[in-house]
Amino acid sequence: MNRVHIKTYGCQMNERDSEAIAAMLRARGYTIVNAEAEADIILLNTCSVRDQAEQKAIGKAGRLLKDKHRATPALSAPRLRVLGLMGCMAQNRGRPLLESLPDLDLLVGTQKFHHVPDHLDNLLASWRGLGPRPSTLVELDTEADSQNLLRGHSPGRQVSALVSIMQGCDMRCAYCIVPKARGAERARPMEDIVDEIRGLAATGTREVTLLGQIVNHYGKREYPAVAGKTPFVQLLERIHAIEGIERIRFTSPHPSGFRQDLVNCYRDLHKLCEHIHLPVQSGSDQILRAMRRSYTRDQYLRTVNALRAAHPGMCFSTDIIVGHPGETDADFAKTVALFDEVKFDMAFIFKYSTRSGTESADMGDTVPRDVKESRNQILLERLAATSLARNQTLVGTTQEVLVESPARKGRDIFMGRNRGNRKVLFPGNAAHVGLLLPVRVESATTTALQGRALA
Numbered sequence: 001m002n003r004v005h006i007k008t009y010g011c012q013m014n015e016r017d018s019e020a021i022a023a024m025l026r027a028r029g030y031t032i033v034n035a036e037a038e039a040d041i042i043l044l045n046t047c048s049v050r051d052q053a054e055q056k057a058i059g060k061a062g063r064l065l066k067d068k069h070r071a072t073p074a075l076s077a078p079r080l081r082v083l084g085l086m087g088c089m090a091q092n093r094g095r096p097l098l099e100s101l102p103d104l105d106l107l108v109g110t111q112k113f114h115h116v117p118d119h120l121d122n123l124l125a126s127w128r129g130l131g132p133r134p135s136t137l138v139e140l141d142t143e144a145d146s147q148n149l150l151r152g153h154s155p156g157r158q159v160s161a162l163v164s165i166m167q168g169c170d171m172r173c174a175y176c177i178v179p180k181a182r183g184a185e186r187a188r189p190m191e192d193i194v195d196e197i198r199g200l201a202a203t204g205t206r207e208v209t210l211l212g213q214i215v216n217h218y219g220k221r222e223y224p225a226v227a228g229k230t231p232f233v234q235l236l237e238r239i240h241a242i243e244g245i246e247r248i249r250f251t252s253p254h255p256s257g258f259r260q261d262l263v264n265c266y267r268d269l270h271k272l273c274e275h276i277h278l279p280v281q282s283g284s285d286q287i288l289r290a291m292r293r294s295y296t297r298d299q300y301l302r303t304v305n306a307l308r309a310a311h312p313g314m315c316f317s318t319d320i321i322v323g324h325p326g327e328t329d330a331d332f333a334k335t336v337a338l339f340d341e342v343k344f345d346m347a348f349i350f351k352y353s354t355r356s357g358t359e360s361a362d363m364g365d366t367v368p369r370d371v372k373e374s375r376n377q378i379l380l381e382r383l384a385a386t387s388l389a390r391n392q393t394l395v396g397t398t399q400e401v402l403v404e405s406p407a408r409k410g411r412d413i414f415m416g417r418n419r420g421n422r423k424v425l426f427p428g429n430a431a432h433v434g435l436l437l438p439v440r441v442e443s444a445t446t447t448a449l450q451g452r453a454l455a
């Protein structure tokens with residue numbers, strides 16, 4: 001009765017939180033299973049950033065609860081005993097979720113997700129006692145809790161690991177629900193982060209991705225600048241010095257407050273991979289202002305150029321929202337022009353989704369659905385063309401690839417990433433996992449490179 005399946009929606013923060021829960025549960029003797037059908041306990045770690053993400057998780061929870069009821073002891077023994085919702089949507093929507101999902105066993109918000117293992121222990125104990133089904137256990141404190149920043153990895157499991165360096169967000173972008181879902185910004189102590197990464201390095205992790213909503217604001221309040229270097233840059237330098245760690249990435253920085261000390265890191269810290277995810281959201285100053293993104297199109301482009309000057313091989317990815325309230329054809333044309341100018345290697349393009357309680361929600365959803373859709377398509381086509389062109393320039397080159405895992409079960413194709421964060425597929429074997437291999441690129445698609453290992 002202790003087989004747990006965790007399904008994760010949303011961003012890498014949620015992925016890392018799911019990993020943290022999995023590690024805590026393993027330590028208590030639970031087994032984490034990949035197949036839903038084998039689980040006694042299913043946890044959905046949810047996202048609230050767009051309506052679609054919420055609907056997916058609500059639909060999933062509804063179906064699971066229905067199946068749970070349908071299974072009767074007379075038939076095959078019911079497998080699923082416990083269904084829990086945790087994460088951003090649990091926090092954001094809270095108790096009203098129980099109106100449509102009254103049989104949920106667990107509803108735990110973002111500040112207290114580290115209590116989930118205790119809650120499961122208790123639920124299972126009452127189950128064994130064959131008492132009546134306890135009512136839904138709800139824990140939705142909004143007060144920021146730094147305990148949820150504690151390390152959370154099962155060491156020795158990952159070549160590439162996600163490491164949380166901060167929680168929450170104080171930015172209040174007009175369209176965004178994350179500050180409500182994740183609470184106020186707080187930094188994890190630098191010593192703690194360095195310690196966790198040392199431990200990861202000692203057990204085989206070669207690459208770390210530092211996570212936060214605005215990583216370049218890391219520790220602003222907690223740590224002073226030293227010799228003109230912000231706390232985030234100080235942290236990068238300390239991680240750079242850890243033996244065994246070969247690559248450093250982070251996501252996401254905010255274009256405002258992206259200073260020269262951070263730009264210089266791309267010149268000075270060779271472990272820092274020359275790929276940056278720098279969300280722009282829009283190419284129109286008017287829309288940026290409405291979004292309360294505190295930079296202009298020009299400032300954004302200046303940062304891009306400074307980064308390219310610091311490292312000529314720099315690769316860029318971004319987030320864009322199309323159809324924010326008030327976005328005209330002329331505004332959108334500016335986004336397209338910026339897109340063409342930067343030539344992003346990758347981009348996540350989102351159709352604006354009204355989040356109730358945000359400032360943008362008060363502006364109304366003024367851009368019709370079909371206009372959002374066509375703007376979305378235009379950018380996707382542009383992206384496919386630039387990604388393919390960028391990838392094709394790599395055919396014939398040799399790329400340094402950190403080998404992560406087999407690409408497909410039962411075949412000898414392995415996958416890794418080059419420093420620019422492109423997926424690279426090549427014929428390999430299990431001994432390659434965890435190595436930095438030179439791979440000669442033979443062909444390219446929009447999303448991946450194929451090649452042959454030289455060593």
Ligand code: SAH
Nearest residue numbers: 175176213252279319320321350351352353
């Ligand atoms: N903290 C990160 C972004 C986190 S949310 C940053 O500021 O860069 C990830 C992305 O979701 C955002 O960059 C934005 O492009 C998108 N997003 C956020 N709210 C949205 C909304 N209401 N509708 C559509 N997309 C949204």
Ligand code: SF4
Nearest residue numbers: 169171172173176178
């Ligand atoms: Fe949302 Fe803005 Fe914070 Fe990013 S910086 S999480 S977009 S409020």
Ligand code: F3S
Nearest residue numbers: 010011047048049088
């Ligand atoms: Fe979604 Fe929460 Fe991440 S709302 S995008 S899972 S921070």
